[in-house]
Amino acid sequence: MLKADYDYFNFNNSDDRLSLQEKSWNRSKELIIFDELHKLKNWKSWLKGVYDIEGIPPPILVTGSAKLDAYRKVGDSGIKLENTVACALQKEIHFREDCFGETKKLYYLKNKEKKEIDFCTTTDDTPSLLVEVKWKDGNLSPNFEVFKHIFPQVKMIQVTKELKREKTFPNGAEIRIAHNWLSGFSLP
Numbered sequence: 001m002l003k004a005d006y007d008y009f010n011f012n013n014s015d016d017r018l019s020l021q022e023k024s025w026n027r028s029k030e031l032i033i034f035d036e037l038h039k040l041k042n043w044k045s046w047l048k049g050v051y052d053i054e055g056i057p058p059p060i061l062v063t064g065s066a067k068l069d070a071y072r073k074v075g076d077s078g079i080k081l082e083n084t085v086a087c088a089l090q091k092e093i094h095f096r097e098d099c100f101g102e103t104k105k106l107y108y109l110k111n112k113e114k115k116e117i118d119f120c121t122t123t124d125d126t127p128s129l130l131v132e133v134k135w136k137d138g139n140l141s142p143n144f145e146v147f148k149h150i151f152p153q154v155k156m157i158q159v160t161k162e163l164k165r166e167k168t169f170p171n172g173a174e175i176r177i178a179h180n181w182l183s184g185f186s187l188p
Helices: 014-021 043-054 077-100 144-150 178-184
Strands: 007-010 031-035 060-063 104-112 118-123 125-135 153-158 174-177
Touching: 014 104, 031 077, 043 060, 060 077, 077 104, 077 118, 077 125, 077 178, 104 125, 118 144, 125 144, 144 153, 153 178, 174 178
Parallel strands: 007 031, 031 060, 125 153, 153 174
Antiparallel strands: 104 118, 118 125
């Protein structure tokens, strides 16, 4: 459910690091993403201080390497997986923009009937990939068919944490084990 109107800060970037230390970001954005924040000394206390003083909005999404373990005791596992997929998609989008000059964006997709898909990536403003995230579901989301009629050329992937067997379907949709897909996906 990543919004198009967000601010992204990577602690590895010196300008971003300064902004984080000054706590200076655009609070009118719909989402703030802090990447590699675990490299900031006492980052959990820093983040709690930001939340305690400012609250939310805007929502804050924190991502990083395997050292990022703030959610061990709180939150829903499905939401953590969804956030992981969102961050991986966004990171790949930034990489492809920086290295190849591609114009890609990440959206949340929902129609008037409230049918939704967790993520939709676009290439040059044309939907190219739909990603639905499930914790434990081997059944293909029926919402893919709803949007496949609107975007017939789009690739459809359902990413599932607990899955006995990966699957492909005649309509081109795929159900993939989350860690396998995340370790080697590329955007169309």
